[in-house]
Amino acid sequence: MRQLGYAAMLAFVLAGTVPLHRVFGLSVLRQRRRLALAVLPVAAVFVGWDVLATRAGHWAFDPRQTLPARVAGLPVEEWLFFLVIPLAGILTYEAVRVVLRDGLVGAVRDAAAGRRQRPGERR
Amino acid sequence: MSYTQLVLLAVPVTVLLDLGVLRTGLVRTRAWWAAYGIVLVFQLLTNGWLTGRGIVTYAPEAISGLRVAYAPVEDVGFGFALVLASTASWVRWGAPSSRPHDDGDSAVATTSARRARGTTTRPPKTS
Numbered sequence: 001m002r003q004l005g006y007a008a009m010l011a012f013v014l015a016g017t018v019p020l021h022r023v024f025g026l027s028v029l030r031q032r033r034r035l036a037l038a039v040l041p042v043a044a045v046f047v048g049w050d051v052l053a054t055r056a057g058h059w060a061f062d063p064r065q066t067l068p069a070r071v072a073g074l075p076v077e078e079w080l081f082f083l084v085i086p087l088a089g090i091l092t093y094e095a096v097r098v099v100l101r102d103g104l105v106g107a108v109r110d111a112a113a114g115r116r117q118r119p120g121e122r123r
Numbered sequence: 124m125s126y127t128q129l130v131l132l133a134v135p136v137t138v139l140l141d142l143g144v145l146r147t148g149l150v151r152t153r154a155w156w157a158a159y160g161i162v163l164v165f166q167l168l169t170n171g172w173l174t175g176r177g178i179v180t181y182a183p184e185a186i187s188g189l190r191v192a193y194a195p196v197e198d199v200g201f202g203f204a205l206v207l208a209s210t211a212s213w214v215r216w217g218a219p220s221s222r223p224h225d226d227g228d229s230a231v232a233t234t235s236a237r238r239a240r241g242t243t244t245r246p247p248k249t250s
Binding site for chain 2: 005006009012013016031034035037038039041042045046049053056057058059060061062065066082085086088089090092093095096097100
């Protein structure tokens with residue numbers, strides 16, 4: 001269980017942000033090409049920073065609290081971090097835009113109405 | 124370069140990316156700052172978990188020593204740069220209508236409207 005310390009944090013972030021998609025009727029996860037174009041180049045730069053900083057000894061990861069798999073010296077969780085956090089940021093930003101436009105109650109109600117109109121559609 | 128110096132470089136670079144390179148202007152919109160505020164609260168919480176439990180540890184010589192919720196203050200800049208770069212490129216690759224112009228932000232509305240009329244050198248993107 002202790003090895004899941006880092007993974008638990010990523011799961012917590014996803015649990016807190018992926019439901020925004022349904023609650024506010026977002027379309028972020030359906031726009032896969034756009035999402036890849038937005039996240040991957042930025043992730044590449046930050047992973048590069050991370051790999052070099054880890055090598056330089058700026059920071060280190062506790063092997064007892066991370067999964068054993070390492071890629072370029074980083075735990076797999078650290079790689080996933082650069083996908084999960086940008087996704088969480090984008091979902092939060094899009095949810096905030098909807099709320100500022102329609103109000104909190106309006107946004108939630110519209111999303112629910114949208115789901116009723118398209119019951120077969122997965123969100 | 125220390126972590127402190129790299130963060131002091133990364134923050135202005137990403138702001139420049141948003142304003143000058145991608146020309147998304149998110150730092151001029153209240154929608155982005157509201158979202159960032161929410162992200163920051165959760166960053167302090169989750170990053171506090173990683174650093175408070177010692178899942179990630181830092182070399183004292185690489186950081187300034189100032190800490191927020193267990194984590195080096197530099198992590199706040201790192202998170203800011205990561206989230207701004209990601210959201211700005213997300214907006215950049217969206218349809219022109221998805222750009223921030225409906226938030227009552229005139230500075231961005233001008234850029235958006237100019238793009239919509241096709242007077243920019245870059246063709247409008249559709250995804």
